[in-house]
Amino acid sequence: MAFFFQNLVNALQWGSFYALIALGYSMVYGVLMLFNFAHGDIFMVGAYIGFGVASGLVALTSTGAVALPNWSILMLTIIVSMFLTAFVGMIVERIGYRPLRDAPRASAAITGLMIGIILETGNLALLGARRVRFPSLIESTTYNIGGVFVTNKKIMIVVVSLLLMFALNQFVRRTKWGMAMRAMAFDYVVVPLMGVSTNTIAALTFALGSALAAAAGILFGLAYPVLDPYMGIVFGWKAFVAAILGGRGSILGATLAGFLLGFIEIFVAMIFPSTLRDLIAYSIILLILTFKPHGFFGEPYSARLRL
Amino acid sequence: MKQLKENIRSSFSRVPLLGWLFGALIAVWLEHLAGDPLAAALGLPKIPVLFGCVIMLKKPVLIPAAVIYVLLIYALPVAAVARLSASFANRLAARMLNLPIFFSVAIHLGLLYAVLHMWSEMSAYRVITLKLTLIAVMLTLSLNIINGYMGEFSCSHPGFMALGAYAASAFTVALFVEDKLFGQALLPSALGPFMFPLALIAGGMVAALGALAIAIPSFRTRGDYLAIISLAFMFIVKSMIENLEVVGGPRGLSSQPDWANLPTVFGWTVACVWIINNFVRSTLGKALNAVRDEETAANAMTVDTRRTKIIAFLFAAFWAGVAGGLFAHVLRYVNPATFGIQKLAEVLAMVYFGGLNSVYGSIVGAVSLSLLGEALRPLEILKWLIIPLLLILVMIFRPTGLVAFKEFNVKNLVKPRQRRKE
Numbered sequence: 001m002a003f004f005f006q007n008l009v010n011a012l013q014w015g016s017f018y019a020l021i022a023l024g025y026s027m028v029y030g031v032l033m034l035f036n037f038a039h040g041d042i043f044m045v046g047a048y049i050g051f052g053v054a055s056g057l058v059a060l061t062s063t064g065a066v067a068l069p070n071w072s073i074l075m076l077t078i079i080v081s082m083f084l085t086a087f088v089g090m091i092v093e094r095i096g097y098r099p100l101r102d103a104p105r106a107s108a109a110i111t112g113l114m115i116g117i118i119l120e121t122g123n124l125a126l127l128g129a130r131r132v133r134f135p136s137l138i139e140s141t142t143y144n145i146g147g148v149f150v151t152n153k154k155i156m157i158v159v160v161s162l163l164l165m166f167a168l169n170q171f172v173r174r175t176k177w178g179m180a181m182r183a184m185a186f187d188y189v190v191v192p193l194m195g196v197s198t199n200t201i202a203a204l205t206f207a208l209g210s211a212l213a214a215a216a217g218i219l220f221g222l223a224y225p226v227l228d229p230y231m232g233i234v235f236g237w238k239a240f241v242a243a244i245l246g247g248r249g250s251i252l253g254a255t256l257a258g259f260l261l262g263f264i265e266i267f268v269a270m271i272f273p274s275t276l277r278d279l280i281a282y283s284i285i286l287l288i289l290t291f292k293p294h295g296f297f298g299e300p301y302s303a304r305l306r307l
Numbered sequence: 308m309k310q311l312k313e314n315i316r317s318s319f320s321r322v323p324l325l326g327w328l329f330g331a332l333i334a335v336w337l338e339h340l341a342g343d344p345l346a347a348a349l350g351l352p353k354i355p356v357l358f359g360c361v362i363m364l365k366k367p368v369l370i371p372a373a374v375i376y377v378l379l380i381y382a383l384p385v386a387a388v389a390r391l392s393a394s395f396a397n398r399l400a401a402r403m404l405n406l407p408i409f410f411s412v413a414i415h416l417g418l419l420y421a422v423l424h425m426w427s428e429m430s431a432y433r434v435i436t437l438k439l440t441l442i443a444v445m446l447t448l449s450l451n452i453i454n455g456y457m458g459e460f461s462c463s464h465p466g467f468m469a470l471g472a473y474a475a476s477a478f479t480v481a482l483f484v485e486d487k488l489f490g491q492a493l494l495p496s497a498l499g500p501f502m503f504p505l506a507l508i509a510g511g512m513v514a515a516l517g518a519l520a521i522a523i524p525s526f527r528t529r530g531d532y533l534a535i536i537s538l539a540f541m542f543i544v545k546s547m548i549e550n551l552e553v554v555g556g557p558r559g560l561s562s563q564p565d566w567a568n569l570p571t572v573f574g575w576t577v578a579c580v581w582i583i584n585n586f587v588r589s590t591l592g593k594a595l596n597a598v599r600d601e602e603t604a605a606n607a608m609t610v611d612t613r614r615t616k617i618i619a620f621l622f623a624a625f626w627a628g629v630a631g632g633l634f635a636h637v638l639r640y641v642n643p644a645t646f647g648i649q650k651l652a653e654v655l656a657m658v659y660f661g662g663l664n665s666v667y668g669s670i671v672g673a674v675s676l677s678l679l680g681e682a683l684r685p686l687e688i689l690k691w692l693i694i695p696l697l698l699i700l701v702m703i704f705r706p707t708g709l710v711a712f713k714e715f716n717v718k719n720l721v722k723p724r725q726r727r728k729e
Contacts, residue, residue, distance in 0.1 A: 035531075035534070095699070096699065099703040100702060100703065100706060102706075103702070103706030103707075104663075104706060104707060105460075106454065106460050106659070107659060107702045107706040107707065108702075109460065110655060110656065110659045110698065110702055111698075111699050111702045111703070113652055113655065113656075114656070114695035114696075114698045114699050114702075115695070115699065117652065117691055117695045118691075118692055118695045118696065120691075121688060121691040121692050121695075122692065124688055125688050125689070125692070233648055237538070237542075237648060240538075241535060241538060241539060244531070244535045245535075275546075275549060275550050275557075276546070276550055277546075278542055278543075278545075278546035279543055279546035279547055279550060282539040282540075282542045282543045282546070283543060285539055286524075286536060286539045286540070286543070289524075289532070289535060289536060289539075290524040293524075293527070293532050
């Protein structure tokens with residue numbers, strides 16, 4: 001039983017990365033009906049920006065210029081990188097998606113894919129092919145709760161991601177901006193006529209998604225401190241599938257699907273040989289989608305909304 | 308200056324395709340005769356393999372020499388022969404046009420093959436580049452059926468390719484090659500080259516069968532459903548092959564027989580272009596366009612939309628499988644990691660770069676991106692900045708690709724040209 005709970009804890013941590021990334025996909029898909037294939041690489045950029053900010057702050061502290069405890073460095077890193085990555089997301093939208101507002105949707109997906117490649121290659125060209133090590137900002141302490149080993153990092157990762165998801169939910173539900181986003185998701189044609197700027201809302205959507213991806217990147221860096229330029233590919237595509245599984249534009253759906261994917265992957269690796277992980281995970285997703293084609297919380301929609 | 312340009316354009320406007328082929332033939336023949344001495348005289352280490360692009364990027368000092376080489380061997384002879392033979396070629400083309408169209412097309416294809424064969428004979432690198440380019444044409448064209456003519460977004464092409472590659476390889480390796488995975492050869496290997504088409508067709512069939520698994524659930528609803536299902540399918544196929552120890556698992560499958568020579572690949576590519584071009588201009592192809600543009604209206608006009616979509620999807624998957632089989636036999640080694648996201652990005656880029664809903668576009672996209680990828684190889688990492696940037700620019704300024712929505716009319720292509728009226 002302890003073994004099961006141990007895996008449950010691991011799955012919660014693993015699922016929170018997926019859920020945070022999936023939210024970015026889901027929002028862009030919900031509001032603009034577009035696939036943002038660059039999102040996985042924005043996650044990677046977020047992790048690297050977090051790495052840069054964190055190492056900068058650590059170096060600053062070690063020279064004695066400012067005295068910052070480690071937890072405040074972590075907080076600062078998360079906040080600063082979320083802002084910076086939000087700008088990256090807005091730039092991606094400006095270059096890759098805004099000129100293609102009236103083009104076929106697939107063309108925008110292709111520019112997203114290409115921007116992703118540019119981000120990977122740009123990173124490789126700037127920093128070289130070596131992997132970088134994320135500074136360990138918090139001391140790892142392990143608690144033993146009835147045979148289940150839980151580290152403080154794991155707790156922090158899950159709590160921070162849940163907090164962020166809750167904050168996003170509040171933002172979308174309670175603010176005027178959030179209302180504009182929901183309205184845009186509801187009807188793409190009429191909402192601009194009501195005085196809501198499509199460009200502003202699109203940029204906001206990308207910025208929010210990218211900020212969450214940056215948070216996911218930093219939390220990932222804390223748990224698995226080795227970063228490489230292609231880390232966004234695998235995560236990105238899996239989170240993309242999770243986002244669709246959750247239903248178009250549904251925050252709760254994307255979160256649940258992200259956690260579900262994490263659970264499936266960890267538990268498959270627990271029972272079967274781990275090489276079967278992708279096979280079984282995707283087969284389950286395929287099966288779910290066969291019976292619920294619009295995901296958990298997606299409503300049937302017409303693709304003609306925006307074509 | 309403008310007058311000169313106009314003059315040149317008008318005097319070349321009456322060169323038919325046949326004339327250009329004559330010119331190209333003379334140019335590659337010239338390269339055979341004088342390529343090596345000329346390269347030595349110009350100080351080039353060897354003949355520039357890809358029109359001098361690679362050598363120019365590698366050693367900028369050699370740019371003038373490479374440009375002179377390309378001018379002397381390719382540009383000038385092609386232009387001169389094409390212009391001089393224009394009237395003769397026109398008369399010949401007009402004569403052939405009176406015969407059945409098949410005859411004229413066969414002559415053109417024969418000439419094209421001769422040009423490609425002589426050009427690639429000069430180095431092994433050219434042969435492999437040419438073969439891979441032709442395979443890319445097949446892949447792009449088959450994906451264009453789904454993404455262009457049908458207007459859906461499918462991500463499963465690497466999966467179909469993998470199915471075709473593995474099925475065809477298993478067929479040939481198990482039957483004709485002594486191998487540690489499959490044991491003794493079951494049939495004499497002399498029989499092999501005749502059975503090779505069967506192996507490719509088997510590969511295509513397996514891919515089509517796999518496509519059926521996507522098609523049945525996903526064409527009940529419209530929208531972005533297919534994109535996700537096909538993406539999941541691609542990962543499933545890759546992961547499945549990695550777990551199948553029978554075909555080598557993640558280590559891959561090697562020792563395919565060397566039967567995919569240039570004539571075979573060229574022949575299959577021509578067959579693919581011909582059949583797909585006929586398919587998209589048939590009633591079924593028009594129905595496919597109707598489904599893309601307005602499914603409800605198409606349904607009202609007696610088009611069985613689901614059947615049409617499934618047939619087109621399986622058809623595209625079949626050709627992707629054939630291309631995969633050829634790919635495996637050209638490289639003579641496959642491993643599952645080849646058929647991943649990177650391959651998908653490559654094929655999608657070719658389709659959208661060349662142009663949707665157009666056979667021309669697919670040929671243009673596949674050939675230009677394959678050759679560009681090879682030509683920019685010396686730039687190493689920068690190559691992957693330049694090609695995506697180029698594609699983004701194309702998407703911004705021509706969102707449906709370079710030559711989209713253009714019908715591939717063979718008769719127009721081979722007919723004699725009139726001098727343009729001023």
